Amino acid sequence: xxxxxxxxxxxxxxxxxxxxxxxxxxxxxxxxxxxxxxxxxxxxxxxxxxxxxxxxxxxxxxxxxxxxxxxxxxxxxxxxxxxxxxxxxxxxxxxxxxxxxxxxxxxxxxxxxxxxxxxxxxxxxxxxxxxxxxxxxxxxxxxxxxxxxxxxxxxxxxxxxxxxxxxxxxxxxxxxxxxxxxxxxxxxxxxxxxxxxxxxxxxxxxxxxxxxxxxxxxxxxxxxxxxxxxxxxxxxxxxxxxxxxxxxxxxxxxxxxxxxxxxxxxxxxxxxxxxxxxxxxxxxxxxxxxxxxxxxxxxxxxxxxxxxxxxxxxxxxx
Numbered sequence: 001x002x003x004x005x006x007x008x009x010x011x012x013x014x015x016x017x018x019x020x021x022x023x024x025x026x027x028x029x030x031x032x033x034x035x036x037x038x039x040x041x042x043x044x045x046x047x048x049x050x051x052x053x054x055x056x057x058x059x060x061x062x063x064x065x066x067x068x069x070x071x072x073x074x075x076x077x078x079x080x081x082x083x084x085x086x087x088x089x090x091x092x093x094x095x096x097x098x099x100x101x102x103x104x105x106x107x108x109x110x111x112x113x114x115x116x117x118x119x120x121x122x123x124x125x126x127x128x129x130x131x132x133x134x135x136x137x138x139x140x141x142x143x144x145x146x147x148x149x150x151x152x153x154x155x156x157x158x159x160x161x162x163x164x165x166x167x168x169x170x171x172x173x174x175x176x177x178x179x180x181x182x183x184x185x186x187x188x189x190x191x192x193x194x195x196x197x198x199x200x201x202x203x204x205x206x207x208x209x210x211x212x213x214x215x216x217x218x219x220x221x222x223x224x225x226x227x228x229x230x231x232x233x234x235x236x237x238x239x240x241x242x243x244x245x246x247x248x249x250x251x252x253x254x255x256x257x258x259x260x261x262x263x264x265x266x267x268x269x270x271x272x273x274x275x276x277x278x279x280x281x282x283x284x285x286x287x288x289x290x291x292x293x294x295x296x297x298x299x300x301x302x303x304x305x306x307x308x309x310x311x312x313x314x315x316x317x318x
Contacts, residue, residue: 018312023304025049028282030064030078033295035253035273042294043078045085050296052096055080055285056104061124062285062294063088063098063107075109077124080294088122090130097142101171102150108133108143117141119155121173134169134177146171147192152217154190154199159183166190166201168217180219189233192216193240198264200226200234200243209248213264224264226256235286244272244290251275 010020028050030042045064051073052065062078064085073095075088093113100107105125110117119134119141133153134141140158144166147154152168155177159165162183168190169177181187181201189202199216202209211231213224226234230248234256237243245254252274257267275281280302284295 012312016311016313018309019306020309021304021306023302026302027299028296029299030062031295031297032287033275033281033284033293033297034291035275037273037275037279039295039297043080043083043085045076045078047299050282052098052283053285053294053296054098054100054107055287055294056100057102057288058104059288060104063100063109064296065095065098088124090120090122097144097155099143099146099153101146102148108146108153110142119143119153133173136177140164142188144189145191147196148194149196151196152192154180154192156188156190164188166199178217180217181214191234191236193236194238195240198240200236202231202233211243211245213258213266221263224266226258226266227269229269235290237290244286245269249277250281251277251279 010018012018027047030045031039032042033039049067050064051067053062055062060081062080064076064078066074066076068074072092075090075095077086077088091111091113093111096110098107098109106121106123108119108121111120116137116139120130121133122130138157138159141155143153143155145154151171153171154168156164156166164186165179165183166181166187167177168180180199185203185205187201187203191200197216199214200211202211208230209232211226211234213226215221227245231245232248232250233246235244242255242257245256253272254269255272256269259265280298282296284293286293
């Protein structure tokens with residue numbers, strides 16, 4: 001899946017050679033993908049680049065993010081039952097991180113029209129206008145979950161002096177946001193268990209991305225590792241007693257069972273499927289029946305290239 005990093009875009013050798021990687025920008029499409037990576041056609045989209053997809057809890061609809069330019073994107077509502085795509089009016093700028101309310105009637109998403117990313121809400125059922133949900137000077141805000149009881153919206157943001165932290169705010173919009181997980185590591189992807197008692201989230205504190213559990217909503221007490229061999233994405237089962245996990249290598253699909261006593265006890269992961277290495281996936285979301293994903297993939301093959309420049313320093317002004 002597409003991952004934005006601050007890694008090197010070029011590398012230089014001691015002998016004076018410079019190498020950099022490029023790949024073409026291609027359009028993307030929706031497919032249904034089973035747990036072993038086999039794909040079948042999904043709802044048809046207009047030819048364009050799409051970067052994100054989020055499936056409604058009732059599995060009737062999805063929202064995709066369509067990239068217009070490098071600095072502007074739009075939201076589109078996809079009918080998964082009958083087909084058809086409808087634009088959702090938003091302010092200009094980048095949109096992203098769409099999460100659905102548990103009744104599939106509303107969405108919360110990020111928009112950066114005012115410079116800093118802020119969170120907005122839209123009523124899909126009535127077609128009402130977008131309304132501000134959470135604004136602050138903190139950058140890189142993005143929603144990650146809407147609790148099943150409808151009370152909380154979990155989001156991430158970049159806080160001064162730390163890194164990405166996880167917050168929660170009452171869904172009705174009143175009251176202050178509550179800090180749940182504070183760095184200094186990269187903490188994101190918070191998802192509340194359906195019973196409302198646990199928060200699962202992703203952290204790189206160990207040096208690689210792993211999934212952890214914390215009590216919710218107070219986030220007090222010892223956190224419990226949900227994965228130990230890398231974890232990238234997860235979704236809760238309806239009974240809160242297992243989780244669907246995509247491994248850190250992005251090619252294994254696992255079921256992780258959880259038993260509850262004084263605290264959660266995580267069982268060894270059970271393999272559900274293997275996605276072939278090299279499978280190009282831009283973004284995906286699980287369908288509620290847990291047997292397949294709705295995924296965005298390149299509409300045509302992507303062939304990257306490495307360019308080597310000799311004596312590149314001669315072109316740099318002294």
